[in-house]
Amino acid sequence: MVWIKTLAWLLLSAFLMTIGMVLVISLALLPFSGSDLSSSLHTLLPWLPLLVFGWSLFGALFFGLLTPLVVQRGLHLQRLGATPREHFATAVANELAQRLGMPAPQLYRFSAAGPNAFVLGMGQQHAWLVLSSDLLQSASDAELRAAIAHEMAHMYYGDMLSMQLLLGTSIVAAFALAQILTMLFHTPQQSRSLLLSVLQVVIFLFALLPIAWFSRRREYAADRFAAEQYGVAGMMSLLRRRVSANTQDDCCGPLAALATFGQSRGLLAGHPTLEQRIAALQSKDPAR
Numbered sequence: 001m002v003w004i005k006t007l008a009w010l011l012l013s014a015f016l017m018t019i020g021m022v023l024v025i026s027l028a029l030l031p032f033s034g035s036d037l038s039s040s041l042h043t044l045l046p047w048l049p050l051l052v053f054g055w056s057l058f059g060a061l062f063f064g065l066l067t068p069l070v071v072q073r074g075l076h077l078q079r080l081g082a083t084p085r086e087h088f089a090t091a092v093a094n095e096l097a098q099r100l101g102m103p104a105p106q107l108y109r110f111s112a113a114g115p116n117a118f119v120l121g122m123g124q125q126h127a128w129l130v131l132s133s134d135l136l137q138s139a140s141d142a143e144l145r146a147a148i149a150h151e152m153a154h155m156y157y158g159d160m161l162s163m164q165l166l167l168g169t170s171i172v173a174a175f176a177l178a179q180i181l182t183m184l185f186h187t188p189q190q191s192r193s194l195l196l197s198v199l200q201v202v203i204f205l206f207a208l209l210p211i212a213w214f215s216r217r218r219e220y221a222a223d224r225f226a227a228e229q230y231g232v233a234g235m236m237s238l239l240r241r242r243v244s245a246n247t248q249d250d251c252c253g254p255l256a257a258l259a260t261f262g263q264s265r266g267l268l269a270g271h272p273t274l275e276q277r278i279a280a281l282q283s284k285d286p287a288r
Contacts, residue, residue, distance in 0.1 A: 076111075077109070077130060078109050079107070080109055080131070081107075086109070088144070089107060089148060090107050092145050093107055093152065096152055096229060102155065103126075105119070105128060105129040105152065105155060106129070107130075107131065108131070109131050110130055112133060115132060115238070115241060116131075116132040117147050119152075119154050127155045135147055140234075142233060143238040143241065145234055146227075147226075149235075150225070150235065153225035157222075166211050170211060173203065173207055174200045174201075174204035175200055178203055209268070212267070212268045212269055216271060219272055219277065220277065223239075223280065232284070235281060236281055243275075
């Protein structure tokens with residue numbers, strides 16, 4: 001079921017991007033109607049959707065496979081199991097995985113000043129659950145269970161794969177559309193590189209808006225999942241601890257989209273604010 005949902009998201013993103021690019025090219029060709037340039041490109045237009053669609057899938061898959069390897073080296077991840085606290089975290093993850101009927105993730109730790117966690121991998125198989133050193137050392141048992149359940153919700157629902165594929169598709173879209181626009185408008189060679197770079201950034205930022213919205217929806221769902229598995233008190237306490245700590249985001253770039261506490265300000269925020277997440281949990285709490 002998870003793979004069906006993930007494939008549907010990938011196909012939808014590639015399909016919408018393909019339609020958008022074909023529409024942009026068709027509109028851009030209108031000023032050149034009847035010219036040699038228009039005639040040449042119109043002969044390629046029927047093949048363009050297939051080309052863009054295949055390019056999008058390849059780029060998204062490549063990005064998703066490459067991310068875990070880069071993160072492992074960049075954050076110097078270490079396998080859990082050396083201390084009683086790490087054994088407890090591993091036992092919680094294994095028990096929850098067995099309850100959900102999914103493979104147990106591999107657990108790692110990374111050094112960070114604030115409580116945080118994130119997941120990596122292309123799906124439930126061979127998934128990595130990464131916990132910060134501060135979360136392992138300072139969180140209560142209930143808070144640690146909540147953090148693990150929150151991240152395993154992303155595994156269970158296939159969110160990390162969906163985000164990786166959507167981000168990869170956006171990168172491919174920005175590069176391809178910028179190349180096409182600079183070609184269509186006969187950009188002089190001396191200014192083409194600068195215009196190409198600007199267009200890539202602008203198009204990519206617009207593509208991130210729906211991805212950020214999707215990420216925020218999944219954070220609410222992961223909070224609810226953690227509350228359902230181990231009770232709302234642990235997740236609420238973890239969120240309030242983060243508010244009190246007032247620390248900066250511990251993960252950056254694509255990782256922030258799936259970290260327990262990531263970027264929560266601005267149009268491109270991958271997370272709701274802590275106050276919004278607390279309010280959402282309170283509204284679902286039957287004890288209130």
